Amino acid sequence: MSKKTINIPLGSQHISLLEPIRFKFTCENETIVGIDSDVGFVHRGVEKACSSKFKFDAIPYVVARICGLCAITHSLSYTMAVESLLDGEVTQRAQYLRVLMVELDRIHSHMLCLSHVSENAGFEAMFMRIMGDRESVMDLQEALSGNRVQFDYVSIGGVNRDIQSDVASKVKETLSELRKKVEGYIEEFENNWSLSLRYKGIGALSKEEAYSYNAIGPLARASGIITDVRSESTALPYNDIGFEIVTKEDGDIYARNMVRLYEMLNSITMCENIIDSMPEGEIFTKLKGKPEGEIITRLEAPRGELMYYVKGSKKPILDRVRIKTPTFSSIPAFMHIFEGEEYANAPAILASFDPCMSCTAK
Amino acid sequence: MKKIEVTLKNVVNVIREFYKPTKHHFLTLNGLAIDEQTTEIQWIFSEYAKTDEIIVFYVDVKEDDVIPSIVEIIPSAIISQREIVDMFGLKVEDSQSGLYLDEDSLAKPLSFGCAI
Numbered sequence: 341m342s343k344k345t346i347n348i349p350l351g352s353q354h355i356s357l358l359e360p361i362r363f364k365f366t367c368e369n370e371t372i373v374g375i376d377s378d379v380g381f382v383h384r385g386v387e388k389a390c391s392s393k394f395k396f397d398a399i400p401y402v403v404a405r406i407c408g409l410c411a412i413t414h415s416l417s418y419t420m421a422v423e424s425l426l427d428g429e430v431t432q433r434a435q436y437l438r439v440l441m442v443e444l445d446r447i448h449s450h451m452l453c454l455s456h457v458s459e460n461a462g463f464e465a466m467f468m469r470i471m472g473d474r475e476s477v478m479d480l481q482e483a484l485s486g487n488r489v490q491f492d493y494v495s496i497g498g499v500n501r502d503i504q505s506d507v508a509s510k511v512k513e514t515l516s517e518l519r520k521k522v523e524g525y526i527e528e529f530e531n532n533w534s535l536s537l538r539y540k541g542i543g544a545l546s547k548e549e550a551y552s553y554n555a556i557g558p559l560a561r562a563s564g565i566i567t568d569v570r571s572e573s574t575a576l577p578y579n580d581i582g583f584e585i586v587t588k589e590d591g592d593i594y595a596r597n598m599v600r601l602y603e604m605l606n607s608i609t610m611c612e613n614i615i616d617s618m619p620e621g622e623i624f625t626k627l628k629g630k631p632e633g634e635i636i637t638r639l640e641a642p643r644g645e646l647m648y649y650v651k652g653s654k655k656p657i658l659d660r661v662r663i664k665t666p667t668f669s670s671i672p673a674f675m676h677i678f679e680g681e682e683y684a685n686a687p688a689i690l691a692s693f694d695p696c697m698s699c700t701a702k
Numbered sequence: 703m704k705k706i707e708v709t710l711k712n713v714v715n716v717i718r719e720f721y722k723p724t725k726h727h728f729l730t731l732n733g734l735a736i737d738e739q740t741t742e743i744q745w746i747f748s749e750y751a752k753t754d755e756i757i758v759f760y761v762d763v764k765e766d767d768v769i770p771s772i773v774e775i776i777p778s779a780i781i782s783q784r785e786i787v788d789m790f791g792l793k794v795e796d797s798q799s800g801l802y803l804d805e806d807s808l809a810k811p812l813s814f815g816c817a818i
Contacts, residue, residue, distance in 0.1 A: 380802035387789075388811045551723040554778040567727065567750050574753055636703050636746065636756050638729075647729050647746070664730040672778035701802065 343368050348683060352381050356460055356687030359697040363690075367683050375678050377671060383701040390661035396422060396631055396652065399661065401492050406663070407699045408489045409449045412441045413641040414699075415494045418661070420575055421637040421650040422496050428627035432577070432619040434498035439576050440511075440614045441484060441493055442639070443607040447518070448477040449642035450558075450600040453694035454525065457597060460688040461534040466525075473521050476514050483507045498624035508615050515608045522608070526601050529594075539593035543689035545677050546591055553673035557644020557666050558599045559693065563591035569640035576639075581613045582606070593692040600694075630654045641666050643694055665699035703756045710761055714770045717745060717759060721775055725749060726757075731782035733790045735814035739764055741790055745772065763792065771795035789813075 351362040360381035366374030386406055390399050399422075400415040407414060416438055423430060451474040458466035478488045484507060485491035485500075493499055503511075529535045545555060550563035560567050568585050570578040586602040588595035631652030639646050644666035651659040674693050678686060708716050720726070732744040740762050749755040763769060769792060772779045783797035791810030803809075810816060 380800075380804070383802045383807075385808075385811060388816075391812075392817075552777060554728045554776065556727075565750070572748070572751065572753055572755075634703070636729075636758075638748070638756075645729070649732055649744075649746075651734060660734050662730075662732045662734075664732075668781065669730070669778065671781055676777075 357690055359695055361697045370682050372678050372681050372683055375675050379700050386702045387661055391658050395656040396658050397496055400494055404490055406702050410641045411490045412445045413639050413646050417637050417639040417646050417648045419494050419496050421635050421648050422631050424635050425631035425633050425652055426627045426629050430498055431621045433621040434623045435577055436614050436618055437499045440611055443611050444477055444481055446642045447604050447607050448474050450604050456691045460691045461538055463534045480511055480514055497627045502623045512615055515611055519608050522604050529597050542593050542685050543677050544592040553676055555673045556669050558596055559670055561587045562595035562599045564589045569638045569645050573638055581610045596692045643667055663702055667695045667700045705758045708759045708761050717772050718775050728776045731786055733786050738814050769794045
């Protein structure tokens with residue numbers, strides 16, 4: 341068969357991708373041989389706003405608006421940076437509540453990704469099943485923070501709401517039910533041909549490539565790299581609540597699905613441990629002064645490492661807030677994986693990356 | 703956070719000597735507008751499986767300087783380099799503009815004194 345070169349755009353609006361990113365694939369017959377991307381469709385200038393318009397104590401609520409899915413990791417990462425610059429201590433109870441929200445966020449974010457992966461396999465019933473179950477986690481977030489998404493839960497010095505005993509019971513009850521459902525998903529993703537056989541060996545990133553392209557989060561762990569900010573930072577009490585790193589070796593769509601599924605189980609365990617061992621005490625400490633100096637904080641968001649660089653010089657407006665989001669780091673690895681794949685696999689591979697362009701363009 | 707000052711001339715060699723792909727993780731390239739003439743450029747790294755370890759190589763650059771590319775050593779750095787071009791209006795070797803900003807966008811929004 342003769343070779344025919346064609347350019348095929350995917351996005352910025354595409355049925356399989358609910359994110360404003362555009363890829364331009366160059367294909368030889370069905371095989372992708374070249375790729376270009378455009379990520380700036382929703383650039384909002386948040387970094388500029390944080391160092392010109394907003395005072396440092398308002399920024400936790402500004403950066404929470406970067407992303408609907410991982411709002412809590414944005415506001416927490418920024419808040420931890422400012423607390424360090426103010427030399428402030430946050431109570432253990434506030435830290436536990438923060439981690440509880442971060443892990444609930446991870447659970448429902450992974451569920452969103454897995455539902456889209458199922459949809460791309462043509463398994464619409466699984467998509468609906470996971471999205472239906474995800475509502476229970478959103479309800480927990482609302483009970484804890486007052487909002488389903490973009491919660492203004494974290495503030496400099498602690499959190500804005502304590503957990504009530506009835507909400508704590510609801511968290512445990514709901515997560516106990518969810519654990520059984522996640523175990524059911526694992527069985528489906530391991531044994532159902534649409535989700536297992538279809539995805540084994542597709543969109544693979546080897547361990548060497550993952551190192552070379554600085555892969556992060558579930559993408560790196562599915563390729564066998566033992567990296568997770570939860571174990572590489574002592575800022576949050578992950579060592580005390582049963583965190584376990586999940587890795588796989590094959591680096592394909594199937595492995596990425598499995599990493600996310602087992603991470604959900606570990607997040608459920610951590611949330612249960614947090615409720616069982618919640619320290620007594622205040623949820624908020626008033627911190628005085630204005631930030632001075634520069635600092636970098638990192639947090640493991642659902643898609644991988646989120647980094648904040650903050651620099652202040654004892655003024656209400658900061659000198660610089662730099663936000664490095666997980667998807668932004670992963671784009672070069674995405675583009676590398678596409679090369680040599682069949683174009684028909686591109687939507688499924690993309691869904692397995694779980695990209696967030698709202699974070700990336702910020 | 704450990705900061706190490708480099709020069710535009712030696713930064714590529716310093717990073718080449720320092721960076722071990724299975725040991726170090728490149729986080730990003732960062733810019734910090736110091737004054738109208740000067741921007742601090744930072745190459746930020748962490749170390750796998752090491753707690754709270756952040757290493758930053760930095761250099762002060764002027765408007766006309768060309769920042770060398772480290773893509774040959776770290777392919778994924780291209781996206782951070784392109785972001786610096788858009789946001790600060792600086793020149794980075796092998797890195798074109800247009801990643802985030804369109805032609806009719808506010809130019810170099812993170813440069814010193816750029817008002818919105």
